[in-house]
Amino acid sequence: MIRFQSVTKVYATSGRPALDDVTVEIEKGEFVFLVGQSGSGKSTFLRLVLKEEKPNRGQIWVAGKELARLSHWKVPALRRQIGTVFQDFRLLPNKTVRENVAFALEVIGKPRHTIAQVVPEVLDLVGLAGKEDRMPDQLSGGEQQRVAVARAFVNRPMILLADEPTGNLDPTTSVGIMRLLDRINRTGTTVVMATHDSHIVDSMRRRVIELEGGKVTRDQSRGVYGYAR
Amino acid sequence: MTIASVLTIWIALTFLGGAWLFNKQIDATKDYWFGKIQISVFLTKDVTQTERDAISAQLNSLPQVDQVFYESKAEAYQHFKEQFKSVPQLVKNTDPSALPESYRVKLKDPKKFQIVASAVQNMPGVDQVAAEAQALKKIFRLFTGIRNGMLVVALAVLVASILLIFNNVRLAAFSRRRETGIMRLVGASDVYIQAPFILEITVAALVGGLLASALMFAIKAVIVDVGLKSAFGGILTYIGWGAVWSTIPYLLLAGVLIAAVTAFGTLQRYLRV
Numbered sequence: 069m070i071r072f073q074s075v076t077k078v079y080a081t082s083g084r085p086a087l088d089d090v091t092v093e094i095e096k097g098e099f100v101f102l103v104g105q106s107g108s109g110k111s112t113f114l115r116l117v118l119k120e121e122k123p124n125r126g127q128i129w130v131a132g133k134e135l136a137r138l139s140h141w142k143v144p145a146l147r148r149q150i151g152t153v154f155q156d157f158r159l160l161p162n163k164t165v166r167e168n169v170a171f172a173l174e175v176i177g178k179p180r181h182t183i184a185q186v187v188p189e190v191l192d193l194v195g196l197a198g199k200e201d202r203m204p205d206q207l208s209g210g211e212q213q214r215v216a217v218a219r220a221f222v223n224r225p226m227i228l229l230a231d232e233p234t235g236n237l238d239p240t241t242s243v244g245i246m247r248l249l250d251r252i253n254r255t256g257t258t259v260v261m262a263t264h265d266s267h268i269v270d271s272m273r274r275r276v277i278e279l280e281g282g283k284v285t286r287d288q289s290r291g292v293y294g295y296a297r
Numbered sequence: 298m299t300i301a302s303v304l305t306i307w308i309a310l311t312f313l314g315g316a317w318l319f320n321k322q323i324d325a326t327k328d329y330w331f332g333k334i335q336i337s338v339f340l341t342k343d344v345t346q347t348e349r350d351a352i353s354a355q356l357n358s359l360p361q362v363d364q365v366f367y368e369s370k371a372e373a374y375q376h377f378k379e380q381f382k383s384v385p386q387l388v389k390n391t392d393p394s395a396l397p398e399s400y401r402v403k404l405k406d407p408k409k410f411q412i413v414a415s416a417v418q419n420m421p422g423v424d425q426v427a428a429e430a431q432a433l434k435k436i437f438r439l440f441t442g443i444r445n446g447m448l449v450v451a452l453a454v455l456v457a458s459i460l461l462i463f464n465n466v467r468l469a470a471f472s473r474r475r476e477t478g479i480m481r482l483v484g485a486s487d488v489y490i491q492a493p494f495i496l497e498i499t500v501a502a503l504v505g506g507l508l509a510s511a512l513m514f515a516i517k518a519v520i521v522d523v524g525l526k527s528a529f530g531g532i533l534t535y536i537g538w539g540a541v542w543s544t545i546p547y548l549l550l551a552g553v554l555i556a557a558v559t560a561f562g563t564l565q566r567y568l569r570v
Contacts (some may be wrong), residue, residue: 144481144486147481158478161477171479175483
């Protein structure tokens, strides 16, 4: 589903590579934690999958396509197969919960009746039934992140990328979000989650890829956050 | 911000259109005068047939002369009536026989008028030799000056309006970056994301173009029909309303193109993946 082959990424503003000769393969339906300190290359990894950045060296395949050969105008089609969730939720503050989720479908030209059908379904899935008409600032952090997950998943993507989705949430709320991501993973969606949260990683016991200074230092199935703690 | 864009586009296009109208005015005047006669040889009232023939023969023998037309008193009156049809009082009070008969001479090279004029000036039967084209040169120079001045102003304001549009679109893109960021993330196409920005500024340009078009009519009505006509009267031909109508599509097109291209270029830089 996602394959990195000797991928190196150096940003123009820094001499040190953000990713250094990374080779990783993630299968369809996997749940993968991407761990490591700030600046270890987790976000760069996710940005490369979305083709928001281009690697300096190496090849990347996502959903069967080699990204370097993907022409510019086909990038939107790629992104329709990938849902993305961020630490800061990125909701539109002047739209209701329902409108925020529907927005993702409107801008890719889905017909109105489809939107009217799938938006309540996904809001029900993430546990926000009954709160469709709230504004984001009337919701708790956990609820806002549920809206973001609903928006990322409403188009039923093959891949869900989550960049520190629990970074702004308290532990109890985080567990709720993790249950949600796990549920989404069980529908067959590949989930890649970058995180700092050792409790979550330790309790989920899923594949862990650890990055340090842009290199993969550990790739372990059913892993924990770190060896020595 | 958008209002500022509309205003600068309006002013830029007004000067551009004004320069164009003046250019048409120059062409109209040139066509009329340079196309027909450069020298008029007016004959005395008591000119004889022998003298006429001698003058005609002399003109035709000159190598600088292209064509010679004879204009009788009756024809002269006819032209006079046409030129001053806006002043019927003048036409009514002019005796048809008061206008002199003349030879109208077309030169191969209008600059050689002096040679031709001196060759016939002192012949019997010649009252006066007039080189109207020479007198008109000053007017042409004036018009050309006005046109060039307008072009310079137009270009300067055009540059200002392009910079404003650039800034305008950049600010709009910045203030809506949250929406456009999400749009990109969920896979909206470039066209879908960029179209609203381009459309907005294009509509602004269209409004500016329409305002400029309205001013074209004002320029024709005030500067040409009142200003120039009172200064130069019947010696010039003037552009008609058709000339104004034909500039309008180009003005609108120019405004829309400038705005759309500038906006598109700006978005390539500030709304990129």
